[in-house]
Amino acid sequence: MMSLPMLHNALLVGAMLFSLGLVGILTRRNLIVMFLCAELMLQGVSVSLVAWSRYHGDWGGQVLVIFVLTVAACEAAVALVFVLQAFARTGRLDAAAWQTLREATLPRVMDSKLPADDTLAPSWPTLSPAGVLPPGDPQESLQREHV
Amino acid sequence: MQPLFPATLLVLVPLLPLVGAICTVLLGRRLGPRAHLPAVAGIAGAAAVALILLLTTYAEVGHGGAHSEPVRPVEMITTLWQWASVEGTPAGEGLTSGAQQGFSIPVTLRLDPLTATLLVIITGVGLLVAIYSIGYLHDDPGYPRFFALVSMFVFSMSMLVAASNFLLVYVFWEAVGACSYLLIGFWYSKPEAARAAKKAFLVNRVGDFGLAIATFLLWMTYGTLNFHDTPNSAIEGILSQTRLADPGGIVGGVIGTAICLLLLLAACGKSAQMPLHVWLPDAMEGPTPASALIHAATMVTAGIYLITRCAPLFVACPGALAMVSIVGATTALVAALIATVQNDLKRVLAYSTISQLGYMFASLGTGTMLGFTAAIFHLVTHAFFKALLFLGAGSVMHAMGGVIDMRRFGGLRKVMPITAATFLIGSLALSGVPPFAGFFSKDEILATLHAKAYPSAHAQEHGDLPVAAGADRSPLHLAAYSSDAHAATPAGAAVGLDSLNTPAVWQTLFWMSLVTAGLTAFYTFRAVFMTFTGPVRVPPEAGHHAHESPPVMTWPLIILAVPSVLAGWLLFSTDALAHFLSATPSLWAESVRHTATPLEFHWDLAIQGTLAAAIGIAVAAIGHLGRRSDLPQMERYLGPLEPLFANKFYFDQIYQALIVKPLEGLALLAALFDRSVIDGLVDGVARIPVALGSLVRNMQSGLLQRYALAGVMGVLAIVYALAWQLRG
Amino acid sequence: MFGSDPTSAGTLLAAGVTSAAVSLWLLLPRGTQSPASMRLGTVLGLLALAAFVATGQRLGSIGEEAVFLIVSLVAVVAGAATIVTRSPVYSAIWFALALAGVAGVLLVLGAQFLGVATIVVYAGAILVMFLFVLMLAQPSGMAPYDRVSSEPLLSAVAGAVLLGLLTLSIGRLTAEPAACCNTPSRAAAMADAAPVAPAAADVAKADRMESDQVARLGAELFGRHLLAVEVAGVLLLASLVGAIAVVSRGEAAAASEGRFSR
Incomplete structure (x- = not known):
């Protein structure tokens, strides 16, 4: 037996998880993150179902959550295979890479402003020039490949 | 009459050609050069059955001899199935009587003397034409198609004359039209043939429209479309014996005249009468056997059949009857005039057909028993000799490599003697030279016209005569010219057409017919002389093998030549056909029956007719006998009339x-x-x-x-x- | 957890929705973002969280309330982090944390089996599979598509509005029936939807649920829903076979096309 306030709060948590998952699936372009967001939405629904199940004292909600788990597992297996196939074809995990079904007269949507990502760019040590170094020494680049 | 035996046989007459047609369609390509077998077998079976039916019916009618006993009407009705049936509704506000009594279309066949006669003609001529076609079309790529169509045509035409319902008549009226269309356009890749087929179809539509409206009017007037009485029905069939025995059973007046004029329009379309005759000469683009079968012997007589079948309706409307004769006689004269200047052998025959059909119409229009039987008599003899002439023309065309222009060949009697001899027989019959078939039938037509034109002369001849007596008995009788008689038919007085029914008109028609007889002899023998006499000339298209046609083509010619010689004398001298036909319910009707006259041979008319024919032949002989057919023709003496005739009176x-x-x-x-x-x-x-x-x-x-x-x-x-x- | 004055509750909800939308918009990847805007987003997000927490209701005991608050905050914050983190690997790890929070919520709610099953199946199996795929398919460095979002503003607003509407509806649903359904016709219409105090039989049933949780759930699952369990088993097998078939065929096709096959 569960109290009414507990039901209220549980439903609130479920709604928040669901909304967050929704925003994620709408915005994030990485296919895998999109699937994570879908799972997040499923979690929100699961919480709501369990709350109602407990409130009404009916097992149906919890049984349904078990099936949600099962189906989520199947879905993840199949969907990840498709993600892999998509990656094999485009070399990207980008949902926007697949837009050939647009109106024929429209141009392809491209990312207009993509800033250089400084955070992960390799930063080489800057050495003060001591002596004469021939420009474009092949040895240097050869070594730097293995840094 | 045993109910089962003739009923089954009657169904066989249309059924066998239908089966033949279907077999030809299904197996045609596989049979290859033997594709004619199913069709010929089917038509032959139908012909045999039709002959048996004719004999059965003849036995039923009995030989009247000297009119020892009154003729009983003979008809046999076989209802196969109910095509459509609409329940009547109880009487109510705003409902017509038609809606109350319901509507049913039984598929009913009938057998009576008229049907039996026509069935024999259709299947008999059809069989000979089919056999002839085996030789004529032997290497044509459309060989199976032709036989399928001919077989289909025989089926449709048999159903047309055997149907006992106006709607069925309409259906098969259209069906024969469709067969005709397909056969005219048999060589559909030839533009002229395709155009001619289209023209025939469209012109026939005008007539078919008349038949459709007439059917509607008949339904509204009589409440049924059946010819016969339906058991368990209060409504008498339009042409049933009970209605025909009742003097007031047939509706006259404006409605009756309208129905008759619409039926006449239909007949004009199918039988190529003015002003709807223009399709028939062009229809000669079709294969010659088809022309012989459809456009000379059978289909074009559908109009004659229709009017004969509806004889009581017409007799009730004297104005419409007069129109029938006027149309017929005018067509006969105009077509004969056009035929005199045609150089195409088949077109001469086509106009001749129009002209002879005009004769039949003129005869029908007299509205007497003699007129109707004479028309059918002429129909029978004409079927024989015109089919013979067409097949002869086809034989010539076959030998000449497709050339049909008479100016390009000549003297063919030496090349193809059998064809020449049979063609000559046919020509003599057509010209009305005694004792060939056409003489007797044409003589009867002239006699019936003469009786209308000079009733007093005939009345004196006969004394107490059925004609005069009939005039006293019935106001509908055609001899009733007086205004008193008109007053006696109140509705009829409203019809202005009845004023045409005067002796002066009939006299004109009689003399027109007599002139036509002379012209017929002239153009026929002009064609004979141009084709078969003079020095032998063969067009280059014929190649080196201009020769007599194969036996499969000449035998039908010979077979057809026999009745062309004998049929007239046999049927006239014994009066068998007239007596036989008078047992047809339509002609047994009181209004027709009392106009019957005893068999009589009018020497004066026979001499006039023969004289006209002799003059025609003599003029043709003077102009053409022994001359080269490519030299200038007699028409140069016609002056301004020549272009008029040559352009077919500018109808087109x-x-x-x-x-x-x-x-x-x-x-x-x-x-x-x-x-x-x-x-x-x-x-x-x-x-x-x-x-x-x-x-x-x-x-x-x-x-x-x-x-x-x-x-x-x-x-x-x-x-x-x-x-x-x-x-x- | 505060007072239930309608006006202040409405204001609170509006503020929560607005700050949630702005916060999500600020935090979602949008290419260039200054650290200041990220910080502002975080603050706004926390504010929004507080606003929504305030719309919740007080529970009976302080201990239960504290536990529920902690686990649900873990779940929601980790969920938010899942969607705003740029690196997909970190996203997955945040998602694992969110799962842990959800499992805690489930345990608090009294669904022991599901709480454990969520950890085992999701965190243990599914998430590991995601990580494997990421390992297989992730290009070196941070991909450009992880640094931008599709329509972040509209999506954030839509999500926040949806959350607000849901919160409103939940509040109305769980309010006192007399206050919620003031008209007879509305009361009749809501009779099915509005939760009423459970009847005596329901209470007894719920008491039974408290003991032997897993055993009773198993009996229910393999009793009434046996056929569905069988079907689910077939579904699992079918997805297994299907996934293998697609992989093998796709590999062959990719190899024949000579594309980005690995």
Whole structure:
């Protein structure tokens, strides 16, 4: 037996998880993150179902959550295979890479402003020039490949 | 009469050719050069059955001899199945009597002397033509198609004359028209043939329209379309014995005249009478056997059959009857005049057919028993000798490599003696030279016209005569010229056409017919002399093998030549045909029966007719006998009339200017309207969704997440609505 | 957990929705973002969280309340982090944490089996599979598509509005029936939807649920829903076979096309 306030709060948590998952699936372009967001939405629904199940004292909600788990597992297996196939074809995990079904007269949507990502760019040590170094020494680049 | 035996046999007559046609269609390609077998077998079976039926019916009628006993009507009705049946409704406000009594179309066949006679002609001539075609078309690529069509035609025509219902008659009236169309256009890749087929079809539509309206009017007037009485029905059939025995059973007056004129229009279309005759000469583009069968011997006589079948209806409307004769005699004369200047052998025969059919119409229009039987008599003899002439022409054409222009060959009697001899027999019969078949039938027609034109002479001859007596008995009788008689038929007085029914008109018609007889002899022998006499000339198309046709083609000629010689004398001297036909219910009707006259041979008329024929032959002989047919012809003496005849009285040109051109203009206008206004409207409507779509087209980005966002927006709206429901 | 004055509750909800939308918009990857805006987003997000927490209701005991608050905050914060983190690997790890929070919520709610099953199946199996795929398919460095979002503003607003509407509806649903359904017709219409105090039989049933949780759930699952369990088993098998078939065929096709096959 569960109290009414507990039901209220549980439903609130479920709604928040669901909304967050929704925003994620709408915005994030990485296919895998999109699937994570879908799972997040499923979690929100699961919480709501369990709350109602407990409130009404009916097992149906919890049984349904078990099936949600099962189906989520199947879905993840199949969907990840498709993600892999998509990656094999485009070399990207980008949902926007697949837009050939647009109106024929429209141009392809491209990312207009993509800033250089400084955070992960390799930063080489800057050495003060001591002596004469021939420009474009092949040895240097050869070594730097293995840094 | 045993009910089962003739009923089964009667069904066989149309059924066997139908089966033959279907077999030919299904197996035609596989049978190859033997594709004629199913059709010929089917038609032969039908011919045998028809002969048995004729003998059975003849035995039933009995040989009257010297009119020892009154003729009983003979008819046998076989209802196969109910085609359509509409229940009547109880009497109510605003319902016509037709709606109350319901409507049913039984598929019913009938056998009576008229049907039996025509069935024998149709199947007999059909069989000979089919056999002839084996030789004539032996290497044509459409060989199986031809036999399928001929077989189909025999089926349709048998059903037409055996049907006992106006709607069925209409159905098969159209069916024979369709067969005719397909056979005229048999060589459909030839533009002239395709055009001729189209022309025949369209001109026939005008007549068919008349038949359709007449059928509607008959239904409204009589409440049924059946010829016969239906058991358990209060309504008598239109041509049933009970109705015909009742003097007031047939509706006259304006309605009756309208029905008769519409039926006459239908008959004019099918039988190529003026003003609807223009299709028949062009129909000669079809294969010659088809011309012989359909456009000379059988289908074109459908109009004669229709009017004979409806004889009581016509007799009740003297004005319509007079119109029948006027149309017939005029057509006969005009067609004969045109035929005198034609150089195409088949076209001469085509105009001759129109002319002879005109004779039959003139005879029918007299409305006497003699007139009807004489028309059928002429129909029978004409079927034989005209089929013979057409097949002979086809034989010539076959030997000449397709050339049919008489100016390009000559003296063929030495090349093809059998054809020449049989053609000569046919020509003598057509010209009305005694004792060939055409002489007797034409003599009867002249006699019946003469009786109408000079009733007093005939009345004196006979004394107490059925004709005069009939005039006293019935106001409907045709001898009733006086205004008193008109007053006696109150509705008839309203019909202005009845004023045509005067001796002066009939006298004119008689003399026109006599002149036509002379012209017939002239153009026939002109064709004979141009084709078969003089020095032998063969066109280059014939090659080196201009020869007599194969036996499969000459035997039908010989077989047809026999009745062309004998049929007239046999049928006339014994009076068998007239006596036999008088047992047909339509002719047994009181109004027709009392006009019957005893068999009589009018020496004066026979001499006049023979004289006319002799003059015609003599003129033809003077002009053409022994001369080269490519030399200038007699028509140069016609002066200004020659172009009139040669251009067929400008009928085609008049129709072109009055009907075809305005219709084409109308069609052009309609096409313009369709293209600019209708299409413009449709395109305009189509532009609305295009404009609407262009507003949201840019949302179709192909990006999955934008679509999902749009979907979520919709979900938001739904959730908002639900939350609104829950508001406090 | 505060007072239930309608006006202040409405204001609170509006503020929560607005700050949640702005916060999500600020935090979602949008290419260039200054650290200041990220910080502002975080603060706004916390504010929004507080606002939504305030719309919740007080539970009976302080201990239960504290536990529920902690686990649900873990779940929600980790969930938010899942969607705003740029690196997919970190996203997955945040998601694992969110799962842990959800499992805690489930345990608090009294669904022991599901709480454990969520950890085992999701965190143990599914998430590891995600990580494997990421390992297989992730290019070196941070991909450009991880640094931008598709329509962040509209999506954030839509999500926040949806959350607000849901919160409103939940509040109305769980409010006192007399206050919620003030008209007879509305009361009749809501009779099915509005939760009423459970009847005596329901209470007894619920008491039974408290003991022998897993055993009773198993009996229910393999009793009434046996056929569905069988079907689910077939579904699992079918997805297994299907996934293998697609992989093998796709590999062959990719190899024949000579594309980005690995």
